[in-house]
Amino acid sequence: MILDYHMHLRDETGAVDHTADAAERFVARAVERGVDEIGFTEHVYVFKQTRDFWQLPSQMQQCRQDLDVYVEAVTEAKQRGLPVKLGLEVDWVGERADELAECLEPYPFDYLLVSVHELDGRYALEAGRDEGAWGEWPEEEVWLRYVEALCEAARSGPFDVLSHPDLAKISGVRGSDERYAELAEAVDAAGVALEISTAGLRKPVGEPYPDRRLLELSAAPITLASDAHRPEVVGESFEQAVALARACGRDSVSVLEGRTRRQEPLG
Ligand SMILES: [Zn+2]
Numbered sequence: 001m002i003l004d005y006h007m008h009l010r011d012e013t014g015a016v017d018h019t020a021d022a023a024e025r026f027v028a029r030a031v032e033r034g035v036d037e038i039g040f041t042e043h044v045y046v047f048k049q050t051r052d053f054w055q056l057p058s059q060m061q062q063c064r065q066d067l068d069v070y071v072e073a074v075t076e077a078k079q080r081g082l083p084v085k086l087g088l089e090v091d092w093v094g095e096r097a098d099e100l101a102e103c104l105e106p107y108p109f110d111y112l113l114v115s116v117h118e119l120d121g122r123y124a125l126e127a128g129r130d131e132g133a134w135g136e137w138p139e140e141e142v143w144l145r146y147v148e149a150l151c152e153a154a155r156s157g158p159f160d161v162l163s164h165p166d167l168a169k170i171s172g173v174r175g176s177d178e179r180y181a182e183l184a185e186a187v188d189a190a191g192v193a194l195e196i197s198t199a200g201l202r203k204p205v206g207e208p209y210p211d212r213r214l215l216e217l218s219a220a221p222i223t224l225a226s227d228a229h230r231p232e233v234v235g236e237s238f239e240q241a242v243a244l245a246r247a248c249g250r251d252s253v254s255v256l257e258g259r260t261r262r263q264e265p266l267g
């Protein structure tokens, strides 16, 4: 089975289309690329129901959508018989994680991704080399704090998958073996899955997330992800993701449904 469990109904310009028709366009691309099932994982900070949690202007500006509309759109796509799952990409909010999980609890998610995009809620990892987190701390310190946040997120409980689990390498600043070992230990102890994301191939680092060291040190189950913001990107470069998974001993993928996981053969 091939699945793509990370995509957004919101393009790079910020234009949002939370409708079943939009979901259908992503499915059409999945079918063309031989992807059996896709999962939508809109960013948690675009929903007005979560407004209280965000500090970055970029998040607060986008916090205008209605979570009910998004959930209804994907639910309608399911009712049309499309092979889709309802997920969400949840930013790690540290000590407020339980509060955020409570806010999401009433919704029928199949799974929740957890992502660390910024440190201390303010310092972006995806900023340029001298900005955001990289302007605030030395490189080694950024990695230390990043992995610490990811480990906490993995252990916290309400999440099924660690999303793009070494995003900090985005500009080519790589983590040490020690950091990957810490992360692998936390992931395995927590029982969360790891996402193999081809989004990194489209970034300066030019390789999938995560580094194979993490997949070799950890025994965690995996999902596959494009992090598409447009239908064309669904399933992009998945031959590389599947090859990485196999090279690191994975012969199955996690299928997530109603917050439970089962393994299906990969490919
Ligand atoms: Zn992300």
Ligand SMILES: [Zn+2]
Residues within 6 Å of the ligand: 006, 007, 008, 089, 227
């Ligand atoms: Zn994403």
